[in-house]
């Protein structure tokens with residue numbers, strides 16, 4: 179149904195654009211990273227079960243800089259450990275701990291002053307093509323794992339899930355990259 183052109187985000191960016199985002203390499207890591215390969219962030223994609231979608235539309239939206247952003251008791255979310263890492267090569271090792279839902283992890287750059295991401299209300303998802311999209315581990319089935327290795331400059335970054343409705347339910351977290 180909502181399987182829209184999700185892989186075209188770099189189409190208009192070009193190599194110079196990627197370099198300006200601080201993106202030296204993007205790729206799937208096939209083996210766990212060794213310490214010498216940079217930082218490893220464990221990413222858990224979680225939800226509170228089959229009724230988690232029920233809150234959509236009945237509460238303020240919880241995306242970045244949306245009215246409900248700071249509200250507690252999210253129905254689903256992302257936990258990143260550690261949430262602060264050093265600049266350089268970073269390997270995100272994601273696991274979907276949901277019992278029934280597909281989740282994913284997208285990495286985006288955040289401006290120093292957080293602002294709302296471009297959002298497509300009709301589709302209940304972030305407009306990835308207009309956001310600062312740096313890479314992703316796309317749709318993971320329950321219990322599935324995936325990895326993403328990218329190079330990050332110092333700054334703030336967002337990890338979020340863009341399965342329809344999930345971002346607005348609060349499925350995102352911030353990480354900080356230090357010099």
Ligand SMILES: [Cu+2]
Pocket residue numbers: 254280281282339340341344349
């Ligand atoms: Cu999700």
